[in-house]
Amino acid sequence: MSGRVIVITSGKGGVGKTTASANIGTALAKAGNKVVLIDTDLGLRNLDLLLGLENRIVYTIVDVVEERCKLKQALVKDKKNPNLCLLAAAQTRDKSAVTQEQLKDICEKLKKDYDFILVDCPAGIEQGFQNAIAGATEAIVVTTPEMSAVRDADRIIGLLEAKEEIESYRLLLNRVRPNLIKSKDMMSVEDVVEILSADLIGIIPEDTGIITSTNKGEPIVNDEKSLAGRAYMNVARRIMGEDIDFMNLEEETSVVAKVKKFFKGLMGKEK
Amino acid sequence: MEKGYIENGFIVDLSNARKTSEIIYELSRILDIPEAQNKQVCLKLGNVALTQTELTSIKALVESMESQIEFISTTSQETIESAKNLDIEISELENVVEAPDFEMEQNINPEVETALDKIFGDNDFEEEPQVKEIEQIFDETDEDDEQTLELKKEAEKLPTLYIKKTIRSGQSIASDGNLVIIGDVNPGAEVAAKGDITVWGILGGIAHAGKEGNSQARIRALKMNAIQLRIADIFARKPDGVNTPFVQKTNEFVPEEAKTYKKNIIINKLLEN
Numbered sequence: 444m445s446g447r448v449i450v451i452t453s454g455k456g457g458v459g460k461t462t463a464s465a466n467i468g469t470a471l472a473k474a475g476n477k478v479v480l481i482d483t484d485l486g487l488r489n490l491d492l493l494l495g496l497e498n499r500i501v502y503t504i505v506d507v508v509e510e511r512c513k514l515k516q517a518l519v520k521d522k523k524n525p526n527l528c529l530l531a532a533a534q535t536r537d538k539s540a541v542t543q544e545q546l547k548d549i550c551e552k553l554k555k556d557y558d559f560i561l562v563d564c565p566a567g568i569e570q571g572f573q574n575a576i577a578g579a580t581e582a583i584v585v586t587t588p589e590m591s592a593v594r595d596a597d598r599i600i601g602l603l604e605a606k607e608e609i610e611s612y613r614l615l616l617n618r619v620r621p622n623l624i625k626s627k628d629m630m631s632v633e634d635v636v637e638i639l640s641a642d643l644i645g646i647i648p649e650d651t652g653i654i655t656s657t658n659k660g661e662p663i664v665n666d667e668k669s670l671a672g673r674a675y676m677n678v679a680r681r682i683m684g685e686d687i688d689f690m691n692l693e694e695e696t697s698v699v700a701k702v703k704k705f706f707k708g709l710m711g712k713e714k
Numbered sequence: 715m716e717k718g719y720i721e722n723g724f725i726v727d728l729s730n731a732r733k734t735s736e737i738i739y740e741l742s743r744i745l746d747i748p749e750a751q752n753k754q755v756c757l758k759l760g761n762v763a764l765t766q767t768e769l770t771s772i773k774a775l776v777e778s779m780e781s782q783i784e785f786i787s788t789t790s791q792e793t794i795e796s797a798k799n800l801d802i803e804i805s806e807l808e809n810v811v812e813a814p815d816f817e818m819e820q821n822i823n824p825e826v827e828t829a830l831d832k833i834f835g836d837n838d839f840e841e842e843p844q845v846k847e848i849e850q851i852f853d854e855t856d857e858d859d860e861q862t863l864e865l866k867k868e869a870e871k872l873p874t875l876y877i878k879k880t881i882r883s884g885q886s887i888a889s890d891g892n893l894v895i896i897g898d899v900n901p902g903a904e905v906a907a908k909g910d911i912t913v914w915g916i917l918g919g920i921a922h923a924g925k926e927g928n929s930q931a932r933i934r935a936l937k938m939n940a941i942q943l944r945i946a947d948i949f950a951r952k953p954d955g956v957n958t959p960f961v962q963k964t965n966e967f968v969p970e971e972a973k974t975y976k977k978n979i980i981i982n983k984l985l986e987n
Contacts, residue, residue, distance in 0.1 A: 486884055488902075497901075498941050498951040522954060534902045535886040 446477075446554040449561050449682070450579035451615075452603075454595030456566030458587045459617040462653060464563040465493040466672070467583075469662040470679030472527035476558040479518065481530045481549070483575040484565040485540055488532035494521060495660025496529055505533035508545040514552055523665070538570045543577035550578025559682075568602060576603070582612035583644055588619060588630040593638055600641060613644035615678065620649045621693040645678035647671050648692050670695055723754025723784055731760055734768050741772065745779040754784040756805070763792040766799050773800065865930035869909035881905060881919070888925075901941055910934070920944070929974050934984070938970040943979050945972065950979035 451464045461484075468480040481504065482490040491497045502517035507530070514530075521527035530549070533540060546562075553560050564575035576582065582603050586596035596614070603609045616635055623629035632646055650671035656663040663672040664679075670690075677687050726744055731737045737759065744750055755776055764772070776783050785803035788794060797804050872891035881887055881895060883902025893907035896914045903919035905911055910932050911923045917935035922944040924931030929946040943950045950972075969984040 495954065498954070501942075501949070534884050535904055 446557045446560055448550045448579045449581045450564055450576045451583045452564035453585040454599040455592045458585050458592050460585050461489045461563055463585050464561055465662045466664045466675040467679055468561050470664045470676045471559050472524045478527050478559045479553050479557050481562045482532040485532045486537045488534050490563050491531050493657055500531045503531045503533040505536050505540045508541050543574050546574050547578040580610050582609055583615050584612055585615045585617055587617050588635055614641045615645050617647045618649045619646055621696050644681055646689055647674045725756045727758045729758045729760030731762055752780045755781050756784050757786040759786055759788040761789045763790040764796055766796040769796040769800055865928050868928055872909040933972040936967045936969050938981055943972050945974050948974050948979055
């Protein structure tokens, strides 16, 4: 088996890289793939929190490269999904503790046993970013419909294009608010795609459920009712090669849709 | 084995008990007597049906008093099955030999009864009793061999690193002796020491006492909220699904102490007595 190594990056901080990593990873695992999530944000790790695995971490990626443990021992299994595991970052070290070659080496080893290796990249374009993309052949660039995030995504795409090993990259547009787009207060999906001239892999609506799910340590894809959760599930299926239409968020989030859904729910109960 | 006769032991007649909580209550009452400790115990269990989990707890209770279950007698088929799975010997002693008189206290303190019922369920079918409540059964009266005593004293001979600040996420403090921190240890921080660790504040990160192998080292904190506790090579993690509030209330501190007990880490509240 030779797995795919996908780096999830953005340039700007706070646009949802880690949330995307946790949810896409969980979604891919739910679809039956064997998935490893690698947190490369040394010193500011969060991925373990989002997955609710913080209390299980004994060894980290730094322990692996410094040969205090075997790679297998450092992989933390997810609570719910045995197909999913996490290679956590060290919290008490900085970015220099791991080199590009070491990360590449780890990815190569994991490729043999897993279908997908998702690398959660730190913000910025310095060493942490260079490390994270070292082993990857594909990239997902996360951005939000804001000028600053789009500008940074543009910078990142430039860097990714300059790197030979990255064969393809696609755009994940996060925190989209259809009603703001409608009132022309937010850049539309088409605007962003046009500025960045990149293919889309998914559009994720703004969802307050993300906050609760982060605090609970439970990725939102596990909630099949949530819109963001369904959107992430679609992203995973597109990564697996399925051709799925993008959700029409405007319809899904409009008041009419909500009312319709409410009545559907009522009718369902009566039956 | 001769029926009804145990060397260095005694029979506890619990055949009047109607449910698991009564058995546990009576047993802990009887085993509390100093003479009852360090003995072989035979339990007459009557017809209460005990699941394997419950029988394990009863066994742990007896063992926490440094006694051993020699064998049990019961008329319940389920209890027999559970005992077989746990390698506890079963005797047909039922109604053959008179048990010595331990008067059965009929009126169980209602508070205790509800507490125990919560753990074991009224009808004995509750699976997996909560770890937290079982911990209270463990007793302090274990006698130490010389080596253990030596280890216990080790911490007193070590130098102590004294730090008066909050240890934040990403920081790690290690001491070649004991470690005293006046302040909190936030989640994401790590503290380690060769001897004991004392946190005069909230311990929220990872603490590793006895890092060079002293299993008698202890970890104390005004509030124990640690992600992980490690003592020597023993490891414990915070249970999943414990929802701690985002901000800890600061006016409700009950100091707690973690130590090892039979290859596990247990946490005791340090109350005034």
